Amino acid sequence: MEIIIRPTPEECASIGGRIIANLINGKPNAVLGLATGSTPIPLYSELVRMHKEEGLSFSEVTSFNLDEYIGLSGEHPCSYQFFMNEELFGKIDIKSNSAHIPNGEAQDIQSECLQYEQAIRSSGGIDLQVLGIGSDGHIGFNEPGSSLGSRTRIKTLTGETIEDNARFFDNPDQVPRHCITMGVGTIMDSETVLLFAFGEGKADIISKAVEGPVSAMVPASILQLHPNVKVIVDEAAGSNLANISYYKEVYENKPDWQA
Numbered sequence: 001m002e003i004i005i006r007p008t009p010e011e012c013a014s015i016g017g018r019i020i021a022n023l024i025n026g027k028p029n030a031v032l033g034l035a036t037g038s039t040p041i042p043l044y045s046e047l048v049r050m051h052k053e054e055g056l057s058f059s060e061v062t063s064f065n066l067d068e069y070i071g072l073s074g075e076h077p078c079s080y081q082f083f084m085n086e087e088l089f090g091k092i093d094i095k096s097n098s099a100h101i102p103n104g105e106a107q108d109i110q111s112e113c114l115q116y117e118q119a120i121r122s123s124g125g126i127d128l129q130v131l132g133i134g135s136d137g138h139i140g141f142n143e144p145g146s147s148l149g150s151r152t153r154i155k156t157l158t159g160e161t162i163e164d165n166a167r168f169f170d171n172p173d174q175v176p177r178h179c180i181t182m183g184v185g186t187i188m189d190s191e192t193v194l195l196f197a198f199g200e201g202k203a204d205i206i207s208k209a210v211e212g213p214v215s216a217m218v219p220a221s222i223l224q225l226h227p228n229v230k231v232i233v234d235e236a237a238g239s240n241l242a243n244i245s246y247y248k249e250v251y252e253n254k255p256d257w258q259a
């Protein structure tokens with residue numbers, strides 16, 4: 001794991017944007033795994049800026065989002081489809097049939113999950129997966145206790161996640177209880193993972209995920225076993241890390257070939 005600690009979310013987003021642009025410039029038909037929530041918003045703003053000002057093109061890119069609420073249509077303002085259209089897809093040149101999100105309104109949820117896995121495989125697999133982290137340690141909506149080998153499936157949200165996400169809805173009772181999420185195993189199959197976290201509220205879970213034991217009770221901790229992960233956090237989210245000065249030293253003294 002490479003731990004990158006920068007003063008602000010915008011600086012973290014700029015590093016993430018550069019990594020994604022380098023990937024797309026070298027492989028125009030790259031496959032991106034995308035996330036929702038507050039965390040990726042600065043990254044998506046940066047990608048939109050790069051598209052508009054630097055000509056970064058997503059015309060051959062394929063994307064797969066991590067998750068979607070069950071029961072919300074893509075037009076519902078709290079659905080992740082709506083979020084992605086607003087924050088990214090509507091502002092770049094990705095083809096709409098190349099931008100995949102699980103269908104939370106599917107009649108047969110189980111076959112939707114199997115087809116989603118199949119579509120990821122048929123695309124050649126995810127080159128780079130963007131992740132946030134829940135305050136309970138979830139990645140995607142893989143809540144504590146999720147199988148570390150799980151694939152795309154239905155999950156029940158924890159009370160903590162429902163509380164965290166209630167801010168997007170008029171009241172907590174409107175937060176769906178179920179979702180479709182890529183599994184932990186699906187995420188672990190990605191070539192590269194960028195996990196972002198911002199703010200003091202994420203400091204405790206970031207230290208558990210990065211420096212604690214690997215455990216299904218902190219699903220993000222499995223990333224310690226992934227060969228190519230960058231954890232990109234602002235000072236506040238990195239503030240509980242025991243080895244903080246070492247991570248900073250490593251980042252500031254990277255050999256030129258690696259920087």
Ligand code: PGA
Nearest residue numbers: 037038039040132133134
């Ligand atoms: P957040 O959510 O970005 O809104 O904090 C992260 C997550 O739940 O994965």
